[in-house]
Amino acid sequence: MFHHFNPDECTACTVCTVHCPVAAATPRFRGPKMTGPSFERFRLSGLHDDASVEYCSNCKNCDISCPSGVPVSTFNMLARAAYCKDRKTPLRDLLTGFSGDIGRLARHVPAFLLNFGMKNSVSRLLLDAVGLDKRAPLPSFAPLRERRRLFRPRRPASAKGDTVALFPGCFISYYEPGVGLDIITLLEKAGYGVIVPKGFVCCGLPLLCGGLMEAARKRAGRNSREVARLAEQGIAVVSPCPSCALMVGQEYQALFPGETVGSEATPVHEAAAFVLSLVERGRLDLAAARPLAGRLAYHAPCHLRALGMGRPGFEILRQIPGMRIEDVNAGCCGLAGSYGMKKGRYEIGAQTGSALFAAIGESGADLCVSECGSCRTGITHGTGLAAEHPLSLLARAL
Ligand code: SF4
């Protein structure tokens, strides 16, 4: 959990700047030390208004690497919100920020209509004109029946403590509900009843990244109250998206303390970490799993590393006898949510991801594995290889 930010906790060691992928890719970004603690001193006096903070991708490599525990990215987001407050929000930031609401509105529309409407060459030119680069990958909507299946009513377990609520997040809800269904299958195999409450909304991270702080705050309040309601019934919340787990489980407390219920961080478990704990407690038996054909390259998403719980998806898959998997450990994929989709950011994202894409190529893998949907989209765009959630592979192997 983050503590209150004090710029004087920064010792100016510049470790964060060394680990910042955006600072390495463009001279237009002044880097985390400058945009975070250094400029915070000016901002506290109302003296600074730096446009460079708009280049921060919120990947959190600065927070992960800072030896003094300064939450640099969180304060970059606050600085960005202050910078954006009195400026007109670009259409591209409205489209990416409210992409979850768009998905929800379109929940009864067949996928072929949505995907054609969004991805035909005229639409791509129009989107490019409003700031979404026509070269960038856009995720595809999943078939209507899969989106509906994820949200169909399910029964909780009869024993208290044996029900889990899935917080699917926008990516899984609209683009990859199959991953959510795979996780439900695994949790049911481990003896849980799984529900997918209708009360959850977008975690607000895409809004925060577009500087839309008030809209993000409203979502923080709604999700926090829903998590608290479930916690009162002894129901744990699990999310297949590391960014949603980070946002709801940690960032709300730092950014919107007035919206969280109680003084503790809202407890949300990242799904692979939750499943790994079930393996460790003997509720799932990996010895009974069959290895999958081919070689796998595992990529740890930045927001999973920011959660500070290791690489649970990799740990699970490598315990399956005969599974050939390598942790390529080569940094950020560059897409960083919707960052690499935006004009003027696409090249930065491509350069950032180039080390990862080269490492995946050198690994000889024929399939990539990562917990984050945005990373999977970026990796497929950068390497041409398919990418899956580790728990989808586990569901197939068990
Ligand atoms: S969040 Fe990422 S892009 Fe932003 S300053 Fe930190 S390391 Fe750099």
Ligand code: SF4
């Ligand atoms: S790593 Fe931490 S202490 Fe070092 S310059 Fe960055 S914010 Fe300051």
